[in-house]
Amino acid sequence: MPAVVASVACAVLGLAVLAGCAAAPPGPTPVPIPGTVDRPREVNIIAREYTYDPSTVDLVPGETVLFHIVNAGLDVHEVVIGDATTQDAWEAAEAEVAGAPPGPTPLVSVPAERAGLRVVVTSGQRVDAVWTVPARGTPALVVGCHIPGHWARGMQVAVRFAAP
Numbered sequence: 670m671p672a673v674v675a676s677v678a679c680a681v682l683g684l685a686v687l688a689g690c691a692a693a694p695p696g697p698t699p700v701p702i703p704g705t706v707d708r709p710r711e712v713n714i715i716a717r718e719y720t721y722d723p724s725t726v727d728l729v730p731g732e733t734v735l736f737h738i739v740n741a742g743l744d745v746h747e748v749v750i751g752d753a754t755t756q757d758a759w760e761a762a763e764a765e766v767a768g769a770p771p772g773p774t775p776l777v778s779v780p781a782e783r784a785g786l787r788v789v790v791t792s793g794q795r796v797d798a799v800w801t802v803p804a805r806g807t808p809a810l811v812v813g814c815h816i817p818g819h820w821a822r823g824m825q826v827a828v829r830f831a832a833p
């Protein structure tokens with residue numbers, strides 16, 4: 670009998686929680702407290718085939734962040750953060766080595782002024798990277814992966830600038 674009572678109690682509690690959720694829509698996402706050089710704000714980005722979590726990366730212009738980039742997929746992925754010029758540069762550079770023979774990953778590079786931030790993560794790996802977000806006024810930033818074919822499969826999400 671106690672098991673039945675517990676089940677009924679759980680069911681009633683569940684309905685109450687559902688009713689509460691339906692009655693009050695969620696509030697706005699709080700604005701992040703900007704990170705500083707001495708105290709970077711921690712931001713998680715999870716890569717997998719062929720997307721990222723979160724689906725929009727909130728950053729404050731000029732802040733310093735400590736990215737924790739995790740590859741939860743099976744393929745190699747990367748996080749390239751930069752504007753369209755940066756994304757195009759990496760897409761072209763990595764396309765040149767598409768279909769390279771097995772072995773060490775070919776080294777690719779782009780000119781420093783177009784490089785943005787690039788972190789490559791293998792399956793199951795986590796890489797941390799400190800980065801200072803450009804000031805407001807820069808072109809729109811995107812997080813994307815240019816392992817050949819991944820960008821075309823939609824592996825890109827927007828950066829949303831949050832006001833401090």
Ligand SMILES: [Cu+2]
Nearest residue numbers: 746747814819
């Ligand atoms: Cu990828």
